Amino acid sequence: MENPWNHTTVLLNEAVDALLGTDTPVDAAPALGLYVDATFGRGGHSRLLLSRLAPNARLIAFDRDPEAVAQAQTIEDERFSIRHAAFSHLSELQDASVAGVLMDLGISSPQIDNPVRGFSFRFDGPLDMRMDTTRGESVAQWLATAQTNQIAEVIREYGEERFAGSIAKAIVARRQERGPISTTSELAQLVADTVKTREPGQNPATRTFQAFRIFINAELEELQQALEACLRVLQPGGRLVVISFHSLEDRIVKQFIAKHSREEYDRRAPFAAPRVMQLKALGRVRPGATEVRCNARARSAIMRVAQRIGAGHVGAAPGGRAA
Numbered sequence: 196m197e198n199p200w201n202h203t204t205v206l207l208n209e210a211v212d213a214l215l216g217t218d219t220p221v222d223a224a225p226a227l228g229l230y231v232d233a234t235f236g237r238g239g240h241s242r243l244l245l246s247r248l249a250p251n252a253r254l255i256a257f258d259r260d261p262e263a264v265a266q267a268q269t270i271e272d273e274r275f276s277i278r279h280a281a282f283s284h285l286s287e288l289q290d291a292s293v294a295g296v297l298m299d300l301g302i303s304s305p306q307i308d309n310p311v312r313g314f315s316f317r318f319d320g321p322l323d324m325r326m327d328t329t330r331g332e333s334v335a336q337w338l339a340t341a342q343t344n345q346i347a348e349v350i351r352e353y354g355e356e357r358f359a360g361s362i363a364k365a366i367v368a369r370r371q372e373r374g375p376i377s378t379t380s381e382l383a384q385l386v387a388d389t390v391k392t393r394e395p396g397q398n399p400a401t402r403t404f405q406a407f408r409i410f411i412n413a414e415l416e417e418l419q420q421a422l423e424a425c426l427r428v429l430q431p432g433g434r435l436v437v438i439s440f441h442s443l444e445d446r447i448v449k450q451f452i453a454k455h456s457r458e459e460y461d462r463r464a465p466f467a468a469p470r471v472m473q474l475k476a477l478g479r480v481r482p483g484a485t486e487v488r489c490n491a492r493a494r495s496a497i498m499r500v501a502q503r504i505g506a507g508h509v510g511a512a513p514g515g516r517a518a
Contacts, residue, residue: 210436232256234257238270257282285421286421293430321377415447476499
């Protein structure tokens with residue numbers, strides 16, 4: 196399947212090395228077990244991972260973008276399968292059955308660069324921004340009826356935009372005067388006319404576009420659900436590798452790993468046994484200078500790695516679910 200929009204996978208080798216737990220991939224034995232690429236994208240991580248897996252290992256990928264799922268069909272490997280679903284659905288896998296989970300968050304270059312998807316203010320296109328174009332409402336549809344306070348809250352919470360109130364009022368005023376905003380260029384121009392100051396080198400609409408994309412796809416809620424699912428599906432010793440591209444995502448991942456990397460005591464029951472540690476934090480990795488120079492979209496990436504420890508019960512239903 197040809198695609199005019201290319202994608203360069205960020206932290207490709209570093210992520211796969213971390214997932215498999217080896218610093219010498221050339222000499223390492225093929226990895227056994229079941230692995231999960233929770234965000235297939237265009238398959239960079241999946242393809243490298245398959246080259247490092249044993250013949251009887253398996254790789255399950257998830258993606259809610261129909262274009263990504265179609266791209267995955269080009270992989271002819273019996274060990275590989277793709278599910279058209281958000282990565283929170285990895286909770287459907289069997290308890291303690293997974294040797295490693297990789298999450299590469301955010302959006303891919305083909306999604307950004309295709310004007311039809313409506314993710315970027317650099318191109319004029321329909322104001323859509325849905326990861327899964329087969330379901331849910333687009334940003335344009337939501338903005339056609341959302342109230343000023345709702346719009347402002349989304350821009351403020353997910354875009355960390357200090358002019359959220361002014362932008363929301365301008366969107367609603369525009370809707371009342373000339374009808375709803377329907378294209379990316381209309382939204383970008385409205386924000387540019389409303390936001391009079393901005394950090395050097397940043398488009399005024401950057402934070403607003405980010406906010407609407409995160410909201411319409413429930414990205415942070417999906418991430419939180421997927422991380423919680425990992426506690427159950429990862430087997431003892433299994434690795435969790437998460438690459439994030441903005442502070443909201445990274446904060447959730449950082450806090451999740453920190454929370455489960457220590458014993459916690461219930462202050463209301465001081466004599467009760469503490470909740471045992473479930474993860475061991477293994478570190479944080481940033482792209483090197485060479486990668487950032489070759490791929491500007493890598494500059495904000497942060498990869499965090501953790502390992503599942505213990506085999507205690509973590510709230511799963513008896514017997515778990517079938518993979």
